[in-house]
Amino acid sequence: MKIRWSLMPYSIWMLIFVLVPMSLVFIFSFTSSSSGFTFENIVEAGKYSSVFLRSIVLGAVSTLICLVLGYPAAYSISKLSVKRQNVFIMLLMIPMWTSFLLRTYAWMTLLEYNGLINKFISFLGFSKFNMINTPGAVVLGMVYNFLPYMILPIYTVLTKIDKKVIEAAEDLGAGKAKVFTKVIFPLSIPGIISGFTMVFVPSVSTFIISKMLGGGSILVIGDLIEMQFLGNTYNPYLGSCISLILMIIIMICTGIMNCLGSENVKDENLVM
Amino acid sequence: MKIISKIYIYLIFIFLYLPIFVFMIFSFNNSKSRVLWHGFTFKWYLKLFENQEILSAFYNTLIIGGVSACIATVLGLVASIGIVKSKKLTKKVIMNLTNIPLINPEIVTGVSLMLMFVFLYKNLGIFKPGLITLICAHTTFCLPYAILSIMPKLRQTDSNIYEAAQDLGCNQMQAFFKVVLPQIMPGIITGFIMSFTMSIDDFVISYFTGGTTQTLPITVYSMTRKMVSPEINALSSMLFFTVFILLLIVNFRKEKGKPLGVHKM
Numbered sequence: 001m002k003i004r005w006s007l008m009p010y011s012i013w014m015l016i017f018v019l020v021p022m023s024l025v026f027i028f029s030f031t032s033s034s035s036g037f038t039f040e041n042i043v044e045a046g047k048y049s050s051v052f053l054r055s056i057v058l059g060a061v062s063t064l065i066c067l068v069l070g071y072p073a074a075y076s077i078s079k080l081s082v083k084r085q086n087v088f089i090m091l092l093m094i095p096m097w098t099s100f101l102l103r104t105y106a107w108m109t110l111l112e113y114n115g116l117i118n119k120f121i122s123f124l125g126f127s128k129f130n131m132i133n134t135p136g137a138v139v140l141g142m143v144y145n146f147l148p149y150m151i152l153p154i155y156t157v158l159t160k161i162d163k164k165v166i167e168a169a170e171d172l173g174a175g176k177a178k179v180f181t182k183v184i185f186p187l188s189i190p191g192i193i194s195g196f197t198m199v200f201v202p203s204v205s206t207f208i209i210s211k212m213l214g215g216g217s218i219l220v221i222g223d224l225i226e227m228q229f230l231g232n233t234y235n236p237y238l239g240s241c242i243s244l245i246l247m248i249i250i251m252i253c254t255g256i257m258n259c260l261g262s263e264n265v266k267d268e269n270l271v272m
Numbered sequence: 273m274k275i276i277s278k279i280y281i282y283l284i285f286i287f288l289y290l291p292i293f294v295f296m297i298f299s300f301n302n303s304k305s306r307v308l309w310h311g312f313t314f315k316w317y318l319k320l321f322e323n324q325e326i327l328s329a330f331y332n333t334l335i336i337g338g339v340s341a342c343i344a345t346v347l348g349l350v351a352s353i354g355i356v357k358s359k360k361l362t363k364k365v366i367m368n369l370t371n372i373p374l375i376n377p378e379i380v381t382g383v384s385l386m387l388m389f390v391f392l393y394k395n396l397g398i399f400k401p402g403l404i405t406l407i408c409a410h411t412t413f414c415l416p417y418a419i420l421s422i423m424p425k426l427r428q429t430d431s432n433i434y435e436a437a438q439d440l441g442c443n444q445m446q447a448f449f450k451v452v453l454p455q456i457m458p459g460i461i462t463g464f465i466m467s468f469t470m471s472i473d474d475f476v477i478s479y480f481t482g483g484t485t486q487t488l489p490i491t492v493y494s495m496t497r498k499m500v501s502p503e504i505n506a507l508s509s510m511l512f513f514t515v516f517i518l519l520l521i522v523n524f525r526k527e528k529g530k531p532l533g534v535h536k537m
Contacts, residue, residue, distance in 0.1 A: 004358055007366060010351030010415070014369050017412040021384035022372070028387060073284045076277035088281065090523055095288050097515045101475050101489055102508040105496050106291030109298075109306045116294065119307050147288070197375075205377030208475070212496065222379050229383055229480060236387060243380045250377065 028240035041241035048224055048242070055220040056249065058135065059204035062142035063150075066199045067192065069143070070150035074191075077151070078158040089155065096148045104141050104212050111137055111213065133215035141209040142199075149198035157191030158184070193261040197254050204253075205246055221246050292512060299505035306502075316506040323503065329491040333472050336403065336487060340410035341467035347411070348418030348463055349456075355419070356426050370416045378413075382480030385409050389481060401483025409481040410474065414467035421466060425459030426452075465522050469515060 032038050077088050095103065110116050111132040118128040131137055161184060169183045203209075207222025214220075221242065228239025299317070303310035320326060355366055373381055385405070392399045399405050429452060437447035453460075475489035482490060488511070495504050 004354045006350050006354030018372050021388040024387045025384045076281050098512050099473050106295045205379050243383050
């Protein structure tokens with residue numbers, strides 16, 4: 001393999017700032033401050049299995065809700081005129097690029113016990129109820145933050161579907177429902193898979209959303225990692241090990257999704 | 273059916289924009305209350321500019337964003353030229369390398385860089401967590417975006433024109449700077465703006481690699497934990513408009529009539 005000089009600066013940069021740090025995570029996972037090679041971090045991390053499970057469940061639930069809410073939205077947008085499509089997609093991207101910290105903070109003030117939503121509910125004559133610091137609030141935060149990441153890839157795939165294919169199905173006698181279930185939906189699966197990855201990965205690894213909307217009572221993987229590196233229990237060895245496990249969980253989950261998807265789809269080039 | 277789908281789209285967008293409008297409106301509220309309206313005021317914006325902590329964090333954010341976007345764009349440009357010219361296998365290896373920061377969860381990228389910086393600082397005394405480490409970290413996660421903006425433009429350019437320029441007496445450097453560069457300029461500018469936006473917006477990676485150096489998102493985070501101040505609302509509104517304007521610029525640079533693509537991934 002011949003490497004061009006123009007690739008050198010980039011390769012060196014990525015080597016130092018991507019590959020070396022990733023290897024360090026791997027090495028630290030299997031060492032401890034006192035001894036050399038050890039498995040004790042994995043044993044230690046095993047004690048937090050309930051936290052891992054909670055993260056996966058919260059991430060999966062949010063991803064599913066994003067899909068259920070996002071697919072019809074993407075479909076509806078793709079049916080509009082090109083000019084309006086551009087306006088809506090632009091509007092969709094603006095919140096994506098504004099700090100998620102601030103958007104989550106805004107929800108914090110909305111969901112508070114004395115916040116705007118409860119004020120509105122009591123104005124309507126119902127009694128206030130506790131919304132913040134519940135798993136529901138965390139899921140809401142995730143759905144709110146990552147919904148655009150589900151809509152965009154599905155929308156992109158839907159707009160790329162050849163109109164002739166749909167017309168052909170209609171000519172062959174398929175009704176509207178049949179065209180959707182037999183033609184449009186199967187062709188949009190690559191978008192769903194890429195949306196799944198783009199929503200699931202950040203929701204399963206977040207620590208801010210759970211901290212702000214869960215009030216510290218709902219511990220997720222991200223919180224564990226943060227605690228090991230910046231919290232009171234400084235232990236980069238355990239932290240690295242949990243990071244490694246997080247990466248493996250994500251690889252397995254996206255791997256399963258890709259397998260499920262590729263049964264239906266042959267042309268993977270459709271996804272970006 | 274059409275009406276229903278229209279209503280649905282509007283509901284989704286109300287959901288997406290409701291919190292943003294709420295913090296914008298309350299940034300003008302003449303009281304610390306986040307629920308009741310006490311009249312219109314600009315005082316939180318004025319207070320913001322007297323807050324030394326926020327101002328210094330703002331400068332840090334701008335410096336880090338500017339420097340890392342510049343490095344990422346230049347490195348990305350050189351790398352894109354290399355990638356476009358190289359053979360299939362090399363291309364595949366390099367693109368996989370490029371995808372690592374995109375696929376990895378932010379927290380893992382942040383933690384891995386922190387491990388390395390702390391390790392290097394303890395053992396060699398270099399890379400003290402601070403401005404330099406932040407710039408390195410930001411450049412790293414901006415690089416893929418720079419490459420993904422520049423490379424498609426480079427692919428579109430006709431290599432015959434580059435050769436024609438050389439036939440007409442340009443040396444390689446002149447042919448590149450006078451002929452190829454102007455053609456791919458839109459991609460370069462998009463790459464720069466995207467890198468800059470990503471950088472000023474980043475919290476997670478800065479949180480782990482910044483040491484005690486504050487950037488704006490980190491200051492916002494500590495503010496949300498300490499106390500609730502309407503200054504945050506004012507700051508949020510200003511940041512929102514900054515990003516809004518940058519995005520408008522990026523999108524107006526795109527060709528007309530073409531639906532906007534997904535940049536991420």
